[in-house]
Amino acid sequence: MSPHLQPLAVYPGSFDPLHMGHVDIVHRAVRLFPGVLVAVLANTEKKPLFSAEERVALIQQTFLQYPQVKVTSFSGLLVDFMRVTGARVVLRGMRVVSDFEYEFQMALMNRRLCPEVETVFLTPQEEFTYLSSRLIKEIWTLGGDIRGLVPPPVQAALEQKRGTSP
Numbered sequence: 713m714s715p716h717l718q719p720l721a722v723y724p725g726s727f728d729p730l731h732m733g734h735v736d737i738v739h740r741a742v743r744l745f746p747g748v749l750v751a752v753l754a755n756t757e758k759k760p761l762f763s764a765e766e767r768v769a770l771i772q773q774t775f776l777q778y779p780q781v782k783v784t785s786f787s788g789l790l791v792d793f794m795r796v797t798g799a800r801v802v803l804r805g806m807r808v809v810s811d812f813e814y815e816f817q818m819a820l821m822n823r824r825l826c827p828e829v830e831t832v833f834l835t836p837q838e839e840f841t842y843l844s845s846r847l848i849k850e851i852w853t854l855g856g857d858i859r860g861l862v863p864p865p866v867q868a869a870l871e872q873k874r875g876t877s878p
């Protein structure tokens with residue numbers, strides 16, 4: 713990661729792809745923190761729809777108007793990445809009750825691994841609480857309409873992917 717990035721809050725995730733729920737969380741975060749670093753997990757077990765580089769580029773395009781939002785990818789443990797950035801806040805979105813168990817587990821494990829880091833949960837606008845990257849991918853794969861559920865750069869990339877896929 714380049715040394716000029718000194719984010720105060722890190723928003724980690726798979727973002728495969730970024731959807732409007734994520735965008736809403738970033739919009740809320742920039743009102744609370746002077747800098748937000750969106751951190752794309754690169755070494756996921758799952759085969760992603762978009763490569764880490766593509767996801768970083770799509771998120772950068774989405775937040776072009778926000779100089780306080782930076783985007784990068786990371787691999788390995790999130791707490792190790794936090795140590796490298798020097799940031800103390802992990803941001804996560806909490807949509808519905810079913811998110812709670814997974815998020816609570818991760819927050820407590822990260823606290824055990826690195827007590828200096830705090831996890832802060834933000835809730836998205838109600839209209840985005842049902843959104844998930846998994847559902848977006850499923851609907852897109854089956855030819856459904858995902859307009860308005862993802863930001864324009866992601867919509868364009870999905871359309872291009874459909875155009876180029878066999």
Ligand code: PNS
Nearest residue numbers: 724725726727753788789790818821822
């Ligand atoms: O968007 P996701 O898939 O819910 O994001 C999950 C993510 C990337 C935040 C989480 O899987 C993660 O932090 N992975 C990095 C590896 C790690 O630190 N694992 C231990 C978490 S307690």
